[in-house]
Amino acid sequence: MEALSCQHPNFADYDRIVIGFSGGKDSLACLLTVLEISQESRSKIELWHHLIDGKSGGSHFMDWPITESYCRAVAKHFGIPIYFSWKDGGFKREMLRDQTPTAKTYAETPNGLVSSGGNGPDGTRMKFPQVSANLSVRWCSAYLKIDVAASALRTDPRFEHSKTLFITGERAEESPARAKYATMEVHRADCRNGKKARHIDHWRPVHHLDEKAVWDIIQKYQINPHPAYHLGFCRTSCMKCIFGNDNQWATVHAMDPDGTESLMYYEERFGCTIHRVYPIKERIKKGTPYPTSKGSYAGIAMRDYYEEPIVLNHWELPPGAFGDSCGPS
Template identity: 50%
Template sequence: MTLLAIESAATAEVDLAYITEEGTPDLASYDRIVCFFSTGKDSLASVLHLLELGVPASKIELHHHNVDGDPAAGEGLMDWPVTLAYGQALARHLGMEFQTSWREGGIEREMCRQETRTAPVVFYKDGVRIETGGVSGPLGTRRKFPQKAASLSVRWCSSASKIDVGVAYLRNDPKFQNQRTLVVTGERAEESSSRARYATFEQHRADGRGGKFARHIDHWRAVHSWSEAQVWEIIERFRLQVHPAYELGYGRVSCQFCVFGSKNQWATNRAIAPRAFGRIAAYEQDFGVTIDRKHTVGEMADLGVPYAAAVGIWVERAMATTWDAPIVVENWTLPAGAFGESCGPT
C-alpha cells in the first residue's frame, strides 16, 4: 500500500489515508461501510462496485434518507411512492442491512416553516426511535420550494433532507463510536462542473477520530470518475432491475418532483400523478414563489411532452408503495431513461 496525502474539501485540511495500488481505500481496514443509497443508478453502481472489490455484503449498510419524512405518517409530497419498497427489496436480494433516517415532516414541513425551528432528525436504533436536534435552533421562515442553485442554502432540500440528516445519524448512533467507518456516495464528476470538483476521498464531516468517542469516518465517492456507460455496465453485469423511474424515461432518480425537473418531466409527472402534481401547483400559488424562476409547474408541463414510455405496468409500479416485481432480470436491457435527461444537479 502507498501512503498518500489526500486533501479534504470538507475541512480544507490534509488527511492521510491508506490507498491501495488501484487507488481505492483499504476497504478491509474498516469495521463497516455505510452507503447512502438514493436507489438511483449511481448509488447502486457504487454498491455493486464494492461487491466486485470483494467487500462482503454483511459489512455493507444501505442507508436511505426518506425525504418526505416518516413513511408511516401517510402520503408524501416529493418522492416516488415506490422508492422505499424498491430499496428494501434490493437490500434483501443483496443480503445487506437496510436502514433509514429522515427529517421529521420531511421537505414539506421544512418548506412550510414560518417562524419555527427546523425539525429534528429521526432514526431507529434496535427498534427504539431516536430523535436529535430540533429543540434549540433558530426560528426561521421558508415559505417556498427549494430553488435551482448550486448553493445548498438556496437548494436546501439536499442539505435539510439528506446531507444534514446523514451527519446527524452518524454522530448520534453509538455503533459508530470507537469504529472505523467508510461512507460511500455516488456523485460522479460527469454530472456537473461542481461535482467534478468534489474530492474523491476525504474525511467525512461527521468524523470525530480525535474526539472522546473516536468516531473515525472517511468518505469515498466510489464512482466519481466513472462515465454513465460504466454505471449501466455494472448494473447489467448483476442483471438488476433499476428503479421504475428509469423505465418511464427519466434519466436520473432523485425525488419524483425534483426542482431540477425538465418540462418533459413535469409533463410526465402531471400525466401519471395528477393529484400530487396539483398539490405542488397549489403550494406555488400559496407561496407566491415558483420552483422555476420563469414558469409555474403547470406552465412547465404545458411546454413539455410526457415520455412515451410512461404508460402501463411501469407507471403502476412507480406509483405503488410496495414492490412485487423481480429484482433480477434475466434478459436485461437498458431502460428508456438511460443516457436521457438528467436535469441536475448543478
C-alpha cells in the same frame, strides 16, 4: 473537508461500510462496486436511505411512492441490512417552516431509533428549494439528505471509538461542482481526534465513472433498475424533482395530477415558483408526457410495494438511460 491521500480504501481497516442508497443507478453502482472488490466485506455493509417525505405512512408529497419498497427489495436480495432516516414531517414540513425551528431528525439503527435536533433557532422558508448549486438555496439536498446522514452518524453511539467508511454516489460527469469533489476525504461527521474517537472516511467510488460505466456494472449483474428509469427518467431523485424538465413535469402530471396540483397551489401561495421563471403549470403545458406515463411501469412507480424481480434474465437498457441531463448544477 480534509482530503485523504488513499484513493483505494482497504475495507479491512473499517468496522463497517455505510452506503448512502437512494435506489438510483449511481448508488446501486456503489453497492455493486464494493461487492465486486470484496465479497468478504459483505457482512460489514449496511445501506442507508433518507425518506424525503419523512415517515409518510403512504402519503407522498415529492418522492416516488415505490422508492422505499424498491430499496428494501434490493437490500433483501443481497442479504444486506437497510436503515431509514428522515426529518420529522419531511419535505413539506420544512418547506412550510414559518418562525419555527427545523424539525427533529430520526434514524433507524440495529438498536432502535435515535433522534436529534428540533430545538434550534426559529426560521422561515415558505418557498420551494430553488434550482442552484448553493445548498443553502437548494435546501432539499442539505436538510433532507446530507444533514440527516451526518446527524445519524453523530448521534448513534455505535460510531464512537470505531472506524467507518461512508460511501456516496456523486460523479464528476454530473456537474462542474461535483467534478471538484474529492474521491476520498474525511467525512463532515468525523471526530477521530476527539474524546469519542469517531473515525469516518468518505469515499465516492464512482466519482470518476461516466454514465456508460455505471450502466455497464448494473448490466453485468442484471439488476432491475428503479421503475423511474423504465419510465424514461434519467435520474432517480424525487418524483417531483426541482431539476425536472418540461417533459418530465408533463409526465409526472399525467401520472399524479393531484400531486402536481398541490405543488401549483403552493407556488401561488408563496408567490415564488420552483423554476424562478416558469410556474409548474406552464412547464406542464410546454412539455410532452413520456409514452410510458400510461403504461405498466407508471402503475408500479405509483405503488408503495415492489413485487418485480430484482434480477432480470433478459436485461436491457431502460428508456431513461442517457436521457435528458436534469440534475444538480
